[in-house]
Each structure stands twice: as structure tokens, then as C-alpha cells.
Amino acid sequence: MDSAKHAGDVAVAVSRAFGVDVMFTLSGGHVFPLYDGAVHENMRILDVRHEQSAVFAAEATARLTRKPGLAVLTAGPGVTNGVSGVATAHFNGSPVVVMGGRAPLSRWGSGALQELDHPPLLEPITKRSFTAASAESVAQDVATAFRTALAPHRGPVFLDFYMDHLFAQAPEPPAEALTPQDAGADGSREPDSDALAHIARLLAEAERPVLVLGSDVWMDRAEQAAREFAEEYRLPVILNGQGRGILPSGHELLVTRARGTAFGQADLVIVAGAPLDFRLGYGWFGGKEGTPLARVVHLVDAPSQIATHIQPAGAAAGDLTLVFRGLATACAAAGVSPKRYAPWLTRLAEAAAAARAGDAELLASAADPIHPMRIYGELNKVLADDAVVIGDGGDFVSYAGKYVEPERPGCWLDPGPYGCLGTGLGYAIAARLARPSSQVVLLLGDGAAGFSLMDVDTLVRHDLPVVMICGNNGMWGLEKHPMQLLYGYDVAAELRQGTRYDQVVTALGGGGELVTSPDEIGPALRRAFDSGVPYLVNVVTDPAIAYPRNTTGV
Known part of the structure; x- marks a missing residue:
């Protein structure tokens, strides 16, 4: 890159290095250098009619491709119009970087057009919300934003730029800013083997287990490992969010249509890649037809996601592929037998089939x-x-x-x-x-x-x-x-x-x-x-x- 290029060029070049192909935006003068950078870097610019759609598009890109999404919003109302999209990305754990324009530093405090300090507004719904310090820091700041968004547990990051900094000349980005690092390359995402052994013992004791697979199983690229684990141990499966499709419709272990019976009568529910929120009864399962409340196991991509409003009977955090593979090994060592669950699986499969048959008339x-x-x-x-x-x-x-x-x-x-x-x-x-x-x-x-x-x-x-x-x-x-x-x-x-x-x-x-x-x-x-x-x-x-x-x- 020519050292005379402006900071917008640098920001887009670093975004490219992190796999971004499309910039979602609604036109605004505060961010013109980012558009110019996109033209220079041959990045597609897709302009929408409302800033919320730009952020929602970036979020969906992240969820579908499992690469970061990028939205660029002009200053003031451009940023505030995108807040609902950022909040949605926050709750969904979607790796989105939202870049905002900002009134020029040289005029800050004098009432420039759309002058607003955005980061404090975005801080509660982002992993990090900050302003680039200078034109010289843009490369490292953008790289930091993407690395933060991509590190599990994933989520949105907001970064805005003073307008005069964005137009200013900036040095060529250093090599480390153009080299994405794999999260967990240092081994920090290895699950705890003792925690997996404990969960395996819970499975060995259970008679009516249910496995719930949620969005983070997909986002963590663990769908194949999850399916193999369920099939090896013949566990009834309920799919949630983007976990839907990990087992295709008609799969013999898929009992989502018997959800009420499964959650009402289970004695062990393993929830993987989903929060224990209102969609899952806040983690309260069992207790129906004279059964006691079920034990709950929480498998998550990062320790921060383990439920705190209830005390799980077991929990493990880390790369979810490693979690499922490690749990399969631990189950073998604990003597977990798929045959133990056969009557329960048959009952749920029959309930699911009956539900589908009952649907036929209304469909x-x-x-x-x-x-x-x-x-x-x-x-x-x-x-x-x-x-x-x-x-x-x-x-x-x-x-x-x-x-x-x-x-x-x-x-x-x-x-x-x-x-x-x-x-x-x-x-x-x-x-x-x-x-x-x-x-x-x-x-x-x-x-x-x-x-x-x-x-x-x-x-x-x-x-x-x-x-x-x-x-x-x-x-x-x-x-x-x-x-x-x-x-x-x-x-x-x-x-x-x-x-x-x-x-x-x-x-x-x-x-x-x-x-x-x-x-x-x-x-x-x-x-x-x-x-x-x-x-x-x-x-x-x-x-x-x-x-x-x-x-x-x-």
C-alpha cells in the first residue's frame, strides 16, 4: 500500500484481511473515506434505506458465513438508528464490527453537525466500544475490533473515527494487523477433562436424557461433532435457533416435535450452545407427571456463558468440537450405554410422530x-x-x-x-x-x-x-x-x-x-x-x- 493513502484505505484493507467482502451502509459524509477505501480494495458496497438494515445484514452475514460482518454508519443518527441491530447481534453472539463516523476532533465541543459521543451509548451492548485514537492507530484499532468480535464468546464491537482522522494520511498497516489469529490457538479453549468426566457420570446415571443443540454449536463449527456424539450415544435431540438442521427432518433422534414431553419428563437435559433463557424455560426441566426436576448440564463456547441464575449439575466451556469429542471419550470411559436410553427414545419418537400426524389436517x-x-x-x-x-x-x-x-x-x-x-x-x-x-x-x-x-x-x-x-x-x-x-x-x-x-x-x-x-x-x-x-x-x-x-x- 502507498504510504500516502488515507486512514479509510487502511481500515478497509485490514477489514479485508479478516475476511470481509461486503460493506453494508447508508450513505453519509462522515464515512466517505471508508467508501473510497472500499473502492480501492474492491470491496462491495451495499447501501440500504435504513441503518438498522445495514447492521442486520452484517449480523446475518456473520451468522450465515461464520466470518465477521461489517456495517458502516455515519455519525449521530446513523449510529443511533443502528442500535437495535447491535443489540440483536449482542444477544445472538454474532461477530459484527460496526464502524461509525464521528464529528471532527478539530471541531469537537463546538457544535459540529451530528456531534455525539457514541461509544458510551453502545458500550452496554458490545464487547468493546471505542474511538480510534489517531489516523496512525487506525490499523491496529480495526484489527483489535475484529479480533475482539471473533473471540468466543463472539459478539459485536463498535469503533468510530473522528472525521478529520479518517481523511488524514495513515501509514501502511503493519503485518500483524493483516494477519488474523485463530482464537484458542494457545490452547485456551481446551475443555476441562474433569468437568467432562463428571458430565459423563451424569449420563451414565440418567435414564431419560435430552440433548439440546443451539446456535453456538453452528457458530463454533461444531455441528458435525455434535451430531456424531448424539448418534454414538443415541440421545434424543431438540434443536434450537441456528442449531436447527444439525439433524435433518425425519432423523430418528430428532424429537423437537415432542418438546413438551421431552422437557417435562427428562431426568437430564444437556444444553449446548444456547443460553438457559425464556426459550428453554430458564433451565427448569422435568417435574411433570410425578417426575423430579431434571439435572441440567450447560456446554458453552466460553466460561462467561455458563448459566448463573441456576446452578447446573455440570458444565464445560471451550471449543465445542473439543467438548463433544472429549465428552464422547469420557462417556466411553464411564461405561455409558446407548441401550439404556432406548425405551425413552422410543417414547419420544412416538410422541413426535403423533404430533406430526396431528398436524397433517391443519397443514x-x-x-x-x-x-x-x-x-x-x-x-x-x-x-x-x-x-x-x-x-x-x-x-x-x-x-x-x-x-x-x-x-x-x-x-x-x-x-x-x-x-x-x-x-x-x-x-x-x-x-x-x-x-x-x-x-x-x-x-x-x-x-x-x-x-x-x-x-x-x-x-x-x-x-x-x-x-x-x-x-x-x-x-x-x-x-x-x-x-x-x-x-x-x-x-x-x-x-x-x-x-x-x-x-x-x-x-x-x-x-x-x-x-x-x-x-x-x-x-x-x-x-x-x-x-x-x-x-x-x-x-x-x-x-x-x-x-x-x-x-x-x-
Whole structure:
């Protein structure tokens, strides 16, 4: 690199070294040198219509590719508009670097345009939030940001640059800034062998174990080791988050559809790569039909992730591939026998099969108004094994979580435990770039559509075909039905049923259609996949149907 290049060139060159191919952004003058650097480094610039979509796209890139994502936000409102995306990355453990512009140091304190001290705002939801000290420090600061984001437990890092520093000349980055280091290369991610031996003894004593595989199993590249461990010891498996697809639909050990029975009657639950949060009943399992509470084992990618609100019966932290392989060795030494679990596995497999059989009628429902489950019955007929399915919504997307079972890992995206609506268009943009030959399907509630549908313009401008399906029941279903139950009335929960979200998409240059008859869902989906453009199938569904759920997540 020519030593006369500016700091924006240096920042992009270091980002390139860490595997970044795309910069997600919304144009702003404070960050022009980063754009100039992207042009010089032949990095793709993908500009969106709202900064939240830029951060969501960077986060989805990280989750799909397991490489860092990069979002660049201009100063002030550019940064604050991206905060929900950063928070989502924080809760999902996604390695995202968000670079922000900043008013010039030479004018700091005098009321420059969009002058705001961003790092204190981002500090609670990032692994680190800081300002580059000078043009000369940019290379090391950017390298530090990426290394911090990538080190388990992964997460977002925010780094902003004074505008005058970013335009200034900067020295060529040193070699160490251009050489990513593998986290754990020093052996720090080796799991404790005594902890694994203890967990193996718990398995030897158990009669009704369940193995839960969550997002960090995928993010830590441990999906193969996890599957091999489950298959070797014949453990019933429930998949969570991006763990979905580690066992394909129909696998004999996959009992996600018997989740209630499994969690209610288990005597040992091993949760790997997922927090013991509301989605997993906060770690309280068993206790149903006269059984005692289950012992809980927590397997995580870093010690900081071990649950503290309960006392696990066992825990291990480290490279999750090493955790599963070490646990398999420890189980062999402890005399764990897969035959011990056979009656339990049979019971759960039968319960899962019964649940699927019970679903068949509604998945093929001819009810008019349309039952939401009919949409998923039709969608499952046309999904390819490598399809990326994205959920952005409440009740409508909850059905997808139950009835869409990915065939491969890394093919499912939802907002995660933060539950932020509006992720969908950013996620879809990233998915189309990351998986150019795969189907990309975005499932939208009509409420969620209101947050980011304008970014269909981004899909159109950048020629990114995506199939969007909107479940249009004319309400905020997650709020309306509970309010009716609690108070006998509801407020602030109504939308207009039949709103032509499809016409919004066509006005922006895509395609779409309104579906009001159940028999038209399948043909409309086929037209959408065949269209080769961003296409929204707007399905008017029965507003009386509410997704059944309880407060524990079990």
C-alpha cells in the first residue's frame, strides 16, 4: 500500500484481511473515506434505506458465513438508528464490527453537525466500544475490533473515527494487523477433562436424557461433532435457533416435535450452545407427571456463558468440537450405554410422530379464512434442502419455528432472544449474497413488514431476488389476543387486514400478489420462486387464530 493513502484505505484493507467482502451502509459524509477505501480494495458496497438494515445484514452475514460482518454508519443518527441491530447481534453472539463516523476532533465541543459521543451509548451492548485514537492507530484499532468480535464468546464491537482522522494520511498497516489469529490457538479453549468426566457420570446415571443443540454449536463449527456424539450415544435431540438442521427432518433422534414431553419428563437435559433463557424455560426441566426436576448440564463456547441464575449439575466451556469429542471419550470411559436410553427414545419418537400426524389436517386445511398453518403446508412442498428461511414476526413466524424443519444447519435465521422485529429485510439481503444459489424465503408478519419493507428497494436496486411471504391477519397478534384474555378488550393492537403490502413491493420494482383462497397459496408460491425478482405473496389469514404458547417457552 502507498504510504500516502488515507486512514479509510487502511481500515478497509485490514477489514479485508479478516475476511470481509461486503460493506453494508447508508450513505453519509462522515464515512466517505471508508467508501473510497472500499473502492480501492474492491470491496462491495451495499447501501440500504435504513441503518438498522445495514447492521442486520452484517449480523446475518456473520451468522450465515461464520466470518465477521461489517456495517458502516455515519455519525449521530446513523449510529443511533443502528442500535437495535447491535443489540440483536449482542444477544445472538454474532461477530459484527460496526464502524461509525464521528464529528471532527478539530471541531469537537463546538457544535459540529451530528456531534455525539457514541461509544458510551453502545458500550452496554458490545464487547468493546471505542474511538480510534489517531489516523496512525487506525490499523491496529480495526484489527483489535475484529479480533475482539471473533473471540468466543463472539459478539459485536463498535469503533468510530473522528472525521478529520479518517481523511488524514495513515501509514501502511503493519503485518500483524493483516494477519488474523485463530482464537484458542494457545490452547485456551481446551475443555476441562474433569468437568467432562463428571458430565459423563451424569449420563451414565440418567435414564431419560435430552440433548439440546443451539446456535453456538453452528457458530463454533461444531455441528458435525455434535451430531456424531448424539448418534454414538443415541440421545434424543431438540434443536434450537441456528442449531436447527444439525439433524435433518425425519432423523430418528430428532424429537423437537415432542418438546413438551421431552422437557417435562427428562431426568437430564444437556444444553449446548444456547443460553438457559425464556426459550428453554430458564433451565427448569422435568417435574411433570410425578417426575423430579431434571439435572441440567450447560456446554458453552466460553466460561462467561455458563448459566448463573441456576446452578447446573455440570458444565464445560471451550471449543465445542473439543467438548463433544472429549465428552464422547469420557462417556466411553464411564461405561455409558446407548441401550439404556432406548425405551425413552422410543417414547419420544412416538410422541413426535403423533404430533406430526396431528398436524397433517391443519397443514392441508381448506378453511376460509385461511389458517396460517396451510401456508406452511404449501411452503414445505417447494422448499429445497439448502433453502435459507428467515422469520420476522410474531404469531405467524412462530408457526414456522414449529413446522419448518431445515434439512441442513445454517439455513435458519430469526431475531433470536432479543426478539427485535424489523430484522427481515436486512437478513434477506445478507442471505441472498451469502447463498447466491439457494432459495431465500422471508416470512413476515404484517406488523413486522412495517419496520423494513422499504428495503425491498435495496433488493431491487442490487438485483437480489427473495421470496417474501406475509401472513396478513390485520393485527399485532402477540398483543391483541393476550390483552383480550387479560382485560376483555384490546387497544393499540389493530392493523388493517388486507393491506396491499404486495403493491408496495411492486411499486418498488418487485413483484407480488394478494392471496385470499387456500387453494391459491401453492400456485402463488411457485410463481414467486419462478419470478427471479423480489416477490411478496400477501396471504390474508384468519384473525381469530392465535399461536398456542405458554410463558415458560417449554
